[in-house]
Amino acid sequence: MRASRALGLSPRAAAALGLFLAVMLLLPFLVNAYIVSVLVVVLFAAYFGQSWNIMTGFAGQLSLGHALYVGLGAYTSAALFVHFGLTPWLGMIAGMAVAALAGSAIAALSFRFRVGGVYFALLTIAFAEFTRILFDHFGWVGATEGLFLPVANLAHDDPVRLRGSPVMFYYLLLVLSLAALVLSHSLLDRRVGYYWQAIREDEEAARALGIDVFRYKIAAMALSAAMTALGGTLLAFYDNNLYPDTVFAMGRSIEIIIAPIIGGLGTLFGPIVGAFLLTGLGETMTNLSTYFEISGLKQWFYGAALLAIVALQPSGLWPWLSRALGLWERRR
Amino acid sequence: MSAALLEVRGISKRFRGLQAVDNVSFAVPPGGIVALIGPNGAGKTTTFNLIAGAMVPDGGSIVLDGADITGGRPDQACRAGIGRTFQLVKPFGALSVLQNVMVGAFKATADRVAARRAAWEILERLGLAEKAENPAKTLTLPERKRLETARALATRPKILLLDEVMAGLRPTEIDQMVRAFADLSRETGLAILLTEHVMRAVMALSHHIVVLHHGQKICEGAPEQVARDPQVLECYLGHAQAAERPGA
Amino acid sequence: MLYLNIIVAGLLTGAVYGLMALGLSVIFGVVRIVNFAHGEMMVLAMYGACLANAGLGLDPLLAVPLVTLTLFLLGYALQRGLINRYIARPDHEQFLLLLAVATMITASLLMGFGPDARNVQLGYAYDSYQIGAMLLDKVRLLAAAGAVLGAAALSGFFRFTRTGKSIRACADNQFGAQVVGLDVKRLYAVTFGLGAACVGAAGCLMLLLVDVQPYIATDYTLLAFIIVILGGLGSMPGALFGGILVGVSEALSGFLVEPSFKSAFSFGLLILVLLVRPQGLLGRA
Ligand SMILES: Nc1ncnc2c1ncn2[C@@H]1O[C@H](COP(=O)(O)OP(=O)(O)OP(=O)(O)O)[C@@H](O)[C@H]1O
Ligand SMILES: [Mg+2]
Numbered sequence: 001m002r003a004s005r006a007l008g009l010s011p012r013a014a015a016a017l018g019l020f021l022a023v024m025l026l027l028p029f030l031v032n033a034y035i036v037s038v039l040v041v042v043l044f045a046a047y048f049g050q051s052w053n054i055m056t057g058f059a060g061q062l063s064l065g066h067a068l069y070v071g072l073g074a075y076t077s078a079a080l081f082v083h084f085g086l087t088p089w090l091g092m093i094a095g096m097a098v099a100a101l102a103g104s105a106i107a108a109l110s111f112r113f114r115v116g117g118v119y120f121a122l123l124t125i126a127f128a129e130f131t132r133i134l135f136d137h138f139g140w141v142g143a144t145e146g147l148f149l150p151v152a153n154l155a156h157d158d159p160v161r162l163r164g165s166p167v168m169f170y171y172l173l174l175v176l177s178l179a180a181l182v183l184s185h186s187l188l189d190r191r192v193g194y195y196w197q198a199i200r201e202d203e204e205a206a207r208a209l210g211i212d213v214f215r216y217k218i219a220a221m222a223l224s225a226a227m228t229a230l231g232g233t234l235l236a237f238y239d240n241n242l243y244p245d246t247v248f249a250m251g252r253s254i255e256i257i258i259a260p261i262i263g264g265l266g267t268l269f270g271p272i273v274g275a276f277l278l279t280g281l282g283e284t285m286t287n288l289s290t291y292f293e294i295s296g297l298k299q300w301f302y303g304a305a306l307l308a309i310v311a312l313q314p315s316g317l318w319p320w321l322s323r324a325l326g327l328w329e330r331r332r
Numbered sequence: 333m334s335a336a337l338l339e340v341r342g343i344s345k346r347f348r349g350l351q352a353v354d355n356v357s358f359a360v361p362p363g364g365i366v367a368l369i370g371p372n373g374a375g376k377t378t379t380f381n382l383i384a385g386a387m388v389p390d391g392g393s394i395v396l397d398g399a400d401i402t403g404g405r406p407d408q409a410c411r412a413g414i415g416r417t418f419q420l421v422k423p424f425g426a427l428s429v430l431q432n433v434m435v436g437a438f439k440a441t442a443d444r445v446a447a448r449r450a451a452w453e454i455l456e457r458l459g460l461a462e463k464a465e466n467p468a469k470t471l472t473l474p475e476r477k478r479l480e481t482a483r484a485l486a487t488r489p490k491i492l493l494l495d496e497v498m499a500g501l502r503p504t505e506i507d508q509m510v511r512a513f514a515d516l517s518r519e520t521g522l523a524i525l526l527t528e529h530v531m532r533a534v535m536a537l538s539h540h541i542v543v544l545h546h547g548q549k550i551c552e553g554a555p556e557q558v559a560r561d562p563q564v565l566e567c568y569l570g571h572a573q574a575a576e577r578p579g580a
Numbered sequence: 581m582l583y584l585n586i587i588v589a590g591l592l593t594g595a596v597y598g599l600m601a602l603g604l605s606v607i608f609g610v611v612r613i614v615n616f617a618h619g620e621m622m623v624l625a626m627y628g629a630c631l632a633n634a635g636l637g638l639d640p641l642l643a644v645p646l647v648t649l650t651l652f653l654l655g656y657a658l659q660r661g662l663i664n665r666y667i668a669r670p671d672h673e674q675f676l677l678l679l680a681v682a683t684m685i686t687a688s689l690l691m692g693f694g695p696d697a698r699n700v701q702l703g704y705a706y707d708s709y710q711i712g713a714m715l716l717d718k719v720r721l722l723a724a725a726g727a728v729l730g731a732a733a734l735s736g737f738f739r740f741t742r743t744g745k746s747i748r749a750c751a752d753n754q755f756g757a758q759v760v761g762l763d764v765k766r767l768y769a770v771t772f773g774l775g776a777a778c779v780g781a782a783g784c785l786m787l788l789l790v791d792v793q794p795y796i797a798t799d800y801t802l803l804a805f806i807i808v809i810l811g812g813l814g815s816m817p818g819a820l821f822g823g824i825l826v827g828v829s830e831a832l833s834g835f836l837v838e839p840s841f842k843s844a845f846s847f848g849l850l851i852l853v854l855l856v857r858p859q860g861l862l863g864r865a
Contacts, residue, residue, distance in 0.1 A: 125802065125805070126851050129847050299684075299687035310666075
């Protein structure tokens with residue numbers, strides 16, 4: 001009960017969340033390996049969405065290049081592991097630091113020069129693409145040939161070296177996503193969260209209330225980038241191979257942001273709801289289209305579904321869903 | 333001279349070909365209520381923007397409580413003790429009324445509970461308490477203006493800059509607001525600089541009036557004195573009808 | 581002399597880029613929407629030219645009027661029927677909307693044409709003119725000439741026609757335009773149509789130079805973004821100038837460094853310009 005109060009939930013919402021958690025905890029025992037692998041994709045999407053949500057949903061700065069931080073986290077930890085045998089947990093911290101630095105630098109450059117709105121969004125794409133091409137030529141991490149983590153056939157999972165089964169990654173990601181949920185909630189409830197939202201709603205008014213907008217925007221970007229990079233490390237050790245053209249892909253940046261948008265930008269549960277919906281949708285489409293064997297059909301339905309959502313629930317599914325289920329989220 | 337809380341010394345601002353503020357000087361004493369009046373386009377809002385750091389003056393200086401704050405950023409001006417409202421209101425639309433005011437209150441404290449308490453107090457004082465949980469975007473325009481005031485007040489300023497916060501109010505509501513501001517100033521020693529086209533409020537509230545016209549100060553003095561000034565009557569009475577129009 | 585040839589080739593290709601980006605710039609300048617489906621529309625136009633070639637035996641140059649008109653109508657309908665409702669909505673909603681449109685365009689092309697690259701066979705594909713030591717490809721010259729003509733036509737439209745002038749008034753002051761009784765909705769639709777028409781023409785011309793496949797759409801979208809930001813979002817001469825700049829930069833870096841590095845140079849250029857002169861090279865401050 002204390003935990004539910006800490007999250008600011010009504011009893012009913014707390015019960016729903018508890019039920020959801022219990023199901024998520026038991027799920028790997030109940031379903032087959034394919035479903036587990038899909039759930040891992042869901043949790044990656046949820047976690048990346050939660051990380052991005054801090055920058056764009058809370059602080060209101062539209063970043064379209066978050067694959068950059070996935071890639072920095074993934075490559076930093078993987079390269080340190082491959083070349084020096086450094087444990088991924090330390091590599092993860094290094095990756096987070098690199099990403100936070102890159103994020104702050106990009107944000108500082110942009111905001112110092114008053115690049116905002118659409119221009120900022122396009123600038124984030126430019127940095128991500130630029131980095132992708134650099135990594136294409138970065139021999140130390142394999143360039144276009146890719147960087148591979150040695151796959152050991154272990155008898156049991158080894159969380160210390162992050163070598164293990166999808167189930168292990170499932171639980172790691174579940175914990176991570178929960179942690180991100182608690183962190184997001186606690187941030188929103190503090191001065192920094194209020195300030196971010198004020199900046200999102202009206203920068204000039206925020207300034208007039210004594211908020212150092214520049215500093216708070218950079219803080220949002222640094223945190224969001226570091227969290228994203230953490231997920232990047234897990235992704236690297238889950239996939240075991242890294243290619244610049246997939247890790248830093250523009251398509252990944254876009255995937256990262258679709259889930260929170262259709263779930264409900266700036267809400268706590270939106271990224272999670274969006275991740276389930278989107279991944280589920282994608283998997284269904286893939287399975288359906290293998291029956292019909294028409295290339296493009298999957299993407300077509302996917303596009304149509306996005307269109308339907310933006311037409312019917314432009315502010316996202318979670319606000320609507322939570323009202324329908326009587327689980328009012330107290331705060332946006 | 334140094335007794336003044338806010339001292340504006342010869343500030344100017346030019347927009348392309350237009351001299352919006354031209355070498356304007358005046359002072360607000362501690363706890364004083366000064367009105368800045370003048371017809372539309374006289375340069376009142378621009379003067380506010382210069383004082384609050386939203387614009388940098390071309391010349392002149394602004395001294396608050398002995399410290400030169402000329403050319404500082406808006407957030408620095410706020411932390412120095414200037415609270416301001418916007419004539420074109422800028423609510424944080426998605427946040428509740430209470431949260432809007434809490435954003436202001438967080439300047440004085442990082443503690444959420446304390447900020448909440450401070451915000452409630454201000455909402456009650458300004459008669460917005462019933463709306464506390466409503467999203468700010470659902471407020472009417474006069475309510476939004478009051479929210480502007482509440483938010484600025486929550487930063488605990490030494491001086492409050494009010495830019496036409498009473499526009500669009502009914503006469504009884506104006507009287508309420510006038511009383512609220514007078515009480516506030518008397519009880520807390522808050523200084524107020526206001527612009528207002530509603531003469532009823534200006535005359536009732538202010539101790540001292542500064543008149544701008546085409547960016548220049550044409551007269552200042554006690555309310556009765558200014559009201560009799562032939563120059564003021566000339567520039568102002570021509571606009572009197574427009575000036576009484578709500579929302580002008 | 582080799583350098584001169586490379587620069588000139590880049591310049592000519594850049595003119596076509598410029599025409600494509602012009603469409604994006606016009607749409608943003610007036611409707612204030614960032615068309616994230618721009619590259620998809622470009623690829624659609626290229627396939628249109630392919631179809632006209634395969635079905636009617638039309639040279640892509642002769643297909644320009646047909647494809648341009650088709651894209652104009654598509655753009656008009658898209659704005660009128662769908663996008664107009666999102667004009668005042670937050671950036672991320674507009675982004676999602678256009679992303680959905682883009683996804684559906686690419687998917688439709690995949691369904692219709694499959695993932696393989698296509699091109700048109702031209703009798704004059706390898707013709708070239710020799711001017712002194714300079715060697716000019718005929719296709720490139722034709723494409724660039726077409727692009728410049730297209731841009732000139734658009735500029736003439738904005739300067740001399742009633743609708744064009746109204747659109748400019750609308751871009752300067754939407755509220756004012758409404759007050760004087762302009763039908764803003766229709767003007768927006770016309771503008772979006774014109775932006776799409778630029779892409780239509782550019783797509784036909786581009787087909788003279790490169791193959792087409794559905795998945796290159798994103799690259800064109802990014803290319804158009806780079807160009808308009810370089811030149812200044814909303815500035816018409818800026819778009820052409822930016823296109824030529826990118827064309828030359830691509831050609832030079834492809835030759836001097838490595839072909840795969842050419843877009844890195846464009847992105848680098850973009851980052852530099854955004855930080856030094858955020859309004860773009862020819863944009864108004
Ligand atoms: N940012 C700006 N750029 C250009 N001109 C401006 C700007 N802000 C104000 N002006 C011009 O400066 C002059 C003074 O404007 P200001 O808003 O200060 O007047 P005001 O006294 O507040 O008028 P009102 O009573 O209508 O609020 C006006 O002519 C206005 O058009
Ligand atoms: Mg004003």
